[in-house]
Amino acid sequence: MRKIRKGKSGQLHTKHMLWILTAVCCVTIFLGLVLNINGGPLNSIAGFIFVPMQQGINNTGSWLFNTANDFRTLSDVLEENEKLKAQVDELNIQLTDLKMDSYELENLRDLYALDEEYSSYEKVAASVVAKDSSNWFASFTINRGSNHGIKPGMNVIASGGLVGIVTDVGPNYSKVRSIIDDISKVSAMMPTTGDNFIVNGDLKNMNTTMTISFPGLRDPDNEIKVGDPVVTSYVSDQYHQGILIGHITTIEDGANNLTKVGTITPIVASEHVEEVLIITKLKADGDPVSTEE
Secondary structure (H helix, E strand, C coil): CCCEEECCCECCCCHHHHHHHHHHHHHHHHHHHHHHCHHHHHHHHHHHHHHHHHHHHHHHHHHHHHHHHHHHHHHHHHHHHHHHHHHHHHHHHHHHHEEEHHHHHHHHHHHHHHHHCCCCCEEEEEEEEEECCCCCCCEEEEEECCEEEECCCCCCCCCEEEEEEEEEEEECCCCEEEECCCCCEEEEECCCCCEEEEEECCCHHHHCCCEEEEEECCCCCCCCCCCEEEEEEECCCCCCCCEEEEEEEEEECCCCCCEEEEEEECCCCCCCCEEEECCCCCCCCCCCCCCCC
């Protein structure tokens, strides 16, 4: 008879034991069928051996079935999770698009309101496509040029008031110098008193207080107050009359005690200029005649 090998520990290998139990089970079942044994020791032995084995097989089968179901459930969950992630990504894209559309619509509304506010001027809309290296839009480039009727000296407005003036023009672009630039000088006027004065660009002030300055304003009766509007003057040879520049932020007596000095907060937020309107009539051609009664 063939000897059954033992493992290093001196015990039977598990696979050999399984073969032995299987063989005994099969023999028991065979004898039970052939001899039609319904009772006795042989049937008891078969029950003792086979029933636990069958229960083990049933339990193993149930475990495998449940594990397979759990695996399918986990796979379904993972697949559903990926679908939900894709839906969330798509919704985020749609939300971003809606925000951009809303932002662009708001810009268009602002331009329309600005166009209505200065309805006596013929204007061309443009977008800012580049700016200088500073934090402010002291000078910038727009996407309209000579092909669109733009000329040097044309006034540029946005967000309720004056931005600057066109300095250089190409076929499809123009460069604009802002009123906040250090070399900018704008002839201004106080609507409340009719006094004329010069507003200077001031990037140093812009970096600290977001204001530009005026060095000499006559106000002998102390009528001018903080918050009063400042507009372009009728005596300017570059800027059309009555365009809002900003509002008085500070005002005090000058060194000579004859004029006032102070600062103005520009009406246009010069840290972000995106859409502008260019007044296509030069000041040299005259200010437009108002049709309002």
